[in-house]
Amino acid sequence: MKSTQQPRHHLPLDLPVDLDEAVHRCLVAGFDGTTGVPHTLKRLIDRGLGGVILFTRNVRDAAQVRRLTDELRALRPDLLVAIDNEGGGIGHLVAAGAPEVPGSYALGVVDDPDLTARCADALAGHLALLGITVSYAPVADLQHHPDNPIVRTRSFGADPELAARHLRAWITATEARGVASCAKHFPGHGGTVTDSHHEMAVDRRSYDEIRADVEPFRAAVAAGVPMLMSAHVVYPALDPERPATLSRRILDDLLRHDLGFEGVLVSDALEMKAIADRYGEAAGARLALAAGADQVIVAVPDLATTLACRDAVIDALRDGTLTEERVREAAGRVRKLAERYAGAAGEEGEGAVGPWDAGAGLEAARRAVRGGFAGSAGSGGGAVSVGRGAYVVDLFPPPHPALNWGGEDLLSEVRALDPTAAGIALNEAPVDPGALVEGILRCAAGVPLVVATADAGLYPWQRELRGALVAGRGDAVVVETGLPDRAAALCTYGRGRVNLRALAEVLVGGV
Secondary structure, rough: OOOOOOOOOOOOOOOOOHHHHHHOOEEEEEOOOOOOOHHHHHHHHHHOOOOOEEEEHHHHEEEEEEHHHHHHHHHHOOOEEEEOOOOOOOOOOHOOOOOOOOOOOOOOOOOOHHHHHHHHHHHHHHHHHOOOOEOOOOOOOOOOOOOOOOOOOHOOOOHHHHHHHHHHHHHHHHOOOOEEEEEEEEEOOOOOOOOOOOOOOOOOOOHHHHHHHHHHHHHHHHHHEEEEEEEHHHHHHHHOOOHHHHHHHHHHHHHHHHOOOOOEOOOOOOOOOOHHHHOOOHHHHHHHHHHHEEEEEEOOHHHHHHHHHHHHHHHHHHHHOOOOOHHHOOOOOOHHHHHHHHHHHHHOHHHHHOOOOHHHHHHHHHHHHEEEEEEEEHHHHOOOOOOEEEEOEEOOOOOOOOOOOOOOHHHHHHHHHHOOEEEEEEOOOOOOOHHHHHHHHOOOOOEEEEEEEOOHHHHHHHHHHHHHHHHHHOEEEEEOOOOOOOOOOOOOOOEEEEEEHHHHHHHHHHO
């Protein structure tokens, strides 16, 4: 019987120079350090590396970041320099003086696309000043499930039309600064109850429900977004076998053919456990490119992992499991993106970056503070001022290992306005909750008590402490700095520094 299997075209051990360069263009690498470029990274860049991704570990101050990006582009002018830059409590450029803007959910609550554009312009202008050419933002996921642990206030909300309005505003403002935006995480991470940083997430909703989540991405494509990022999520209604990052049905059939996206599709980081634990980073790189991704992110600073991913792609080309045509197609898209964005940073330099509205973020955060679960409109929603001398209890989860936390807390923001305030900021469950509650009630005797939580619905220890404190002090003012909570008199819809500052202004009053 004749075999129907297509013959594999084997390549020589030494790839043609242009194909080797194409392989490297499909990679985005993380690295360690704030000064100097590691030798291994220099070799990767010399062979055509498509991009690097910066994290807090690469940031000391603004001048240092600009020197680093200049050094990187001196090695290869078309190197893309990227960073996660969503605003809110997530950002890696705090030490470099990043503009303070609330996260996307607060912007969606305010629902003023012009204000969203001003916030996005501030973030993009700062990136341009630093020589960073790619912003892995905005988040296009819809926040559906109350137990979703990772999207939440990073999303503009649950309404596809609202999200589309703000995505258009964000993308247009970022583009005007000559920075590439990247809508994420296709086809939507908001319907899951699992964080794909920790394990594979599965969205078991129906085909029609998932298609509704695709609409913000469709709007982003129509707005000209140059990049999309895939989700490490399995959607059985779309592909029962593979997560979106590794699924041709999702990346090719849905994204390329249905949505008509012609830009660069980049994977979420391959070391996230959803991919690393089930497939391994190296196999993930090969499978993602075969499925239709154009770049894969290897964000860990250990460049040995990046080299392993590179070698897996080269081996797949040699044995025919990955076609030369697919790699050249992917590299061609990355090359076009680099021609459009990477060159501009080197040509314009620091002096060409115009000013931005430094007050837009605080304005948005003030307008987002709402009274009560119903979300009454207006700064503060007409709700609660406790005056001076309050005792503030700020409860919030520990920092996410993959997302930067700038060290902000509500107590610090209240004390900046009212030095007579006191309190405690706690980001983990106490060893002895009873003793803690007793001590807080004793210290807060005779003064107003504020109890703040952050996504208390996800963290039983926050709910239990809040309940015990309210039981002991019926007049305690409860506030929520994550998604809205029925127990809260005030909601901020995020806990970036400006969100907490706006809340502090309402609590102290008269500011």
